[in-house]
Amino acid sequence: MTSGLAQLPDLFDMETTAQRRMIRDGLYSGHTAGLAKGNLQCNLAILPGELADDFHAYCRLNPKACPLAGVSRAGEASIDRLGNDVDIRTDAALYNIYRYGVLEKQVNDLKAHWRDDLVAFAIGCSFTFEDALRKAGIEMRHIDRNVTVPMFRSSIETVASGPFEGGMVVSMRPIPETRIAEVFKICRKYPLAHGAPVHVGDPATIGISDIDKPDWGEAVDFSSGEVPVFWACGVTPQAAIMRSRPPLSITHAPGAMLIADVGEHTDPIYPYNDN
Amino acid sequence: MTSGLAQLPDLFDMETTAQRRMIRDGLYSGHTAGLAKGNLQCNLAILPGELADDFHAYCRLNPKACPLAGVSRAGEASIDRLGNDVDIRTDAALYNIYRYGVLEKQVNDLKAHWRDDLVAFAIGCSFTFEDALRKAGIEMRHIDRNVTVPMFRSSIETVASGPFEGGMVVSMRPIPETRIAEVFKICRKYPLAHGAPVHVGDPATIGISDIDKPDWGEAVDFSSGEVPVFWACGVTPQAAIMRSRPPLSITHAPGAMLIADVGEHTDPIYPYNDN
CATH class of the missing domain: 3.30.2040.10 (PSTPO5379-like domain)
Structure with missing residues (x-):
């Protein structure tokens, strides 16, 4: 796997704040399982404004497959429900940028790719x-x-x-x-x-x-x-997005989740009857 | 970008043979532009046997978008036309494994994922x-x-x-x-x-x-x-593969091409009238 692990043997021993800082600064682009213990980790899907409402509704209608931890306002880099210190553009370890379902590139942050109409969806994971x-x-x-x-x-x-x-x-x-x-x-x-x-x-x-x-x-x-x-x-929403071949979609790279600034026992936006 | 570059500042000064060895040994997973000067670099698409004939014909029918440098025999790790010292499973710097059009994982080599029915297509690049x-x-x-x-x-x-x-x-x-x-x-x-x-x-x-x-x-x-x-x-065949959502498809990661053991002035399998 592509990973900063070999360079950074002590990352797993660091405090959560320091781990998140390394990711934000682009110094780590590997798997995040086991990192930032106790913090919520999320699947990330970012879509252009014209698709955002439909995708938001898709998550709301299918809450077990697409449990929403938070949704950004268009163009904003934060999601209130994920805590004060979250920047969607930098806080996943590695991002995949797709156009029409074809992976165009992988980047450590989205600063050069951010647009005012982009909406970010943070989806819970297992x-x-x-x-x-x-x-x-x-x-x-x-x-x-x-x-x-x-x-x-x-x-x-x-x-x-x-x-x-x-x-x-x-x-x-x-x-x-x-x-x-x-x-x-x-x-x-x-x-x-x-x-x-x-x-x-x-x-x-x-x-x-x-x-x-x-x-x-x-x-x-x-x-x-x-x-x-x-x-x-959580592959359900990914497969739905890829199937629709949007002009632009951005996700976290496999395993390189968005690490939030709140605890893992956060509730979804849309509670559901789970009997 | 995820890259071994920071660890390996001298890679670009190495001989072609040494550069290819680093990639084969999984020590470099970044962009290959400028590496192995003079050697042919190829887009790589690997598909299960049941799709291979259709894709082979697609390349033959669309030779300007999908110029074939070589095609492997099912399950074989080499492609004669790319030279003696090519192993499809190890000689691209980074591989993307997709299932039904969803990126499942990225790996430095395909040894653990190889199957007897897989067919590899090496497609020229610009x-x-x-x-x-x-x-x-x-x-x-x-x-x-x-x-x-x-x-x-x-x-x-x-x-x-x-x-x-x-x-x-x-x-x-x-x-x-x-x-x-x-x-x-x-x-x-x-x-x-x-x-x-x-x-x-x-x-x-x-x-x-x-x-x-x-x-x-x-x-x-x-x-x-x-x-x-x-x-x-060369994004044409990638888009065609993603659109068909095959159960399994494997490509080189963007920019991390398959480096062949022949010169860049190799001819395509199917010459075409380019007037």
Whole structure:
């Protein structure tokens, strides 16, 4: 992976403020998992003004797949709900700039690319609930195996809004059958991290033909007594944006999340019924 | 940009063999413009077997936008036409792995991702003719300004093949009107670098409404007596691949080209009539 890690062996030992400063100053462009412990980390999607309302509505209509932590005002570099000290243009470690769905370039900051009509969407990610499940003694197989969580295109359709539509992407984690009720209970506490699972058991029910062939990420093994449990996944809005091929879209690079200046137990803008 | 440059200040002073070794060993993941002088540099597109024949035909049918330097046999890591010492899995500085058009990850090599059905397409790029024009004393404005060449979606349709289709993407360079004939003559010598221009003059003729608002890259200024000249561009096949949203596609990261083990004056697999 492209990473400043080799240059900066002590980054993971630094205080959160110093880590965020390194990212802001363009001195670190790698993965952010494990950095800024306790701070909210977000998926970032930035779109031109003419698409912003439709995408905002898409997130509101599909809150489990696209839980909104915050939305910027057009052209503004801050998002109030993410804390005082957040600059959207600098605080993700690495940005991808796409035009018509083709990756044009990767940059450490967006200062040279900022426009008055751009709207930024900060979308929650699964880090929070994974931490909580592990603290409850429930294994996260993909973390133990050091691979990317397996993700699948499902037959669960999202609610369309303007050009944004398509099947929900789901992530899968093997869970002991005896602990599923507990998993639901814990995950409901984290609506910004996709909340409770969307499906438990037979993958075919949600249109997945082979659990060993994920569409993104790596397959993981099952232990005796474990069943597949599926969560709504933040790749859903990414796939919807790419499918619509907007003239301009900007995202964080994979794994290089936007680190907020608030704690990870932040609520989404649009609470949802998660029973 | 994410780059090993800060760590490796002397890379640009090294011999070509040493530079290629650094890339192969994963020690450099930045831009390759100016590296391995004299060696052919290629755009790289890797597709699963079931899409390979259609894409191969797409390149053959659209040779100015997709000039093929070489195609691998399924699952093989070498391409004979690119020289003895080329390994597709390691010899680009940085790779992007997409699934259904969504960037999944970036890797320094493809060893962990290689499959027996993958077919690699090495497609020429514009470096060669730009060098030749500059040697002839014709300015390349985007190079002098240190920006990415401006590129546009045009109304020139490509010849479709299977799921691959769409408008030709063109790059634009301001050229003094008095030197256009010379530009055609020089560029015809480099069919692998997109050959002669596809259009000179009024952008509206090929569906471009505003020359100062490129779809990719940056706008450049015109000097007195210069007219816009348009070339077929290697973003055309990238856009066609992304539009088709294949289950898997792998490309070089922007600017991090595949460096071949043959000289830059190599011919394309499919010569074309460039009058």
